[in-house]
Amino acid sequence: MILYGLSxxxxxxxxxxxxxxAGKEITFRDIRAxxxxxxxLAGLIAEFGDRLxxxxxxxxxxxxEWLKNSEAEAQISAKPKVMARPVIRDQETLYLGWDEVVQAALIPV
Structure with missing residues (x-):
């Protein structure tokens, strides 16, 4: 499992x-470092679109203004901190954020 975010x-x-x-093995990746x-990035944008x-x-x-009117890829490349986070890759499944739905999917009760 890979967690993309900021430290x-x-x-x-x-x-x-x-x-x-919960016993999950996590690889943390600081997207700024x-x-x-x-x-x-293209794969994440294909999955989440502008929500990224x-x-x-x-x-x-x-x-x-130029960057605000650019594609998500240009915005995140220029300033990684604008990426919504965390993005979690669990094998082939991607999750965005850390809300109740994501928590329930990754940490079964």
């Missing part, structure tokens, strides 16, 4: 701790 993101930290506590490849960009974040609001 400083509280939601990513909660997800990682919960998954590890180790950016996504074009292929990886967190348009409510301060980082998104700080983007210049």
């Amino acid at each position: 400083t993101c509280p939601v990513c930290q909660r997800a990682r701790k919960a998954l590890e506590a 180790e950016p996504l490849s074009e292929t990886e 960009v967190d348009r409510k974040s301060n980082d998104y609001r700080a983007l210049n």
Whole structure:
């Protein structure tokens, strides 16, 4: 299982701790320290589309108008912090966020 996020993101930290506590083997990938490849990013965009960009974040609001009007791939490549997180890859299945639905799917009760 791979968790894509930021080491400083509280939601990513909660997800990682919960998954590890449930006995899941996690590989954490900080997308700022180790950016996504074009292929990886294209795969995530194909799965989640525009939902992959967190348009409510301060980082998104700080983007210049040209980037705001660009594709999600350009926005995330320019500023990885605008990616909605965490993104969790469990074998071939991808999950976005850490809400009750994702938690129920990854940590059976």
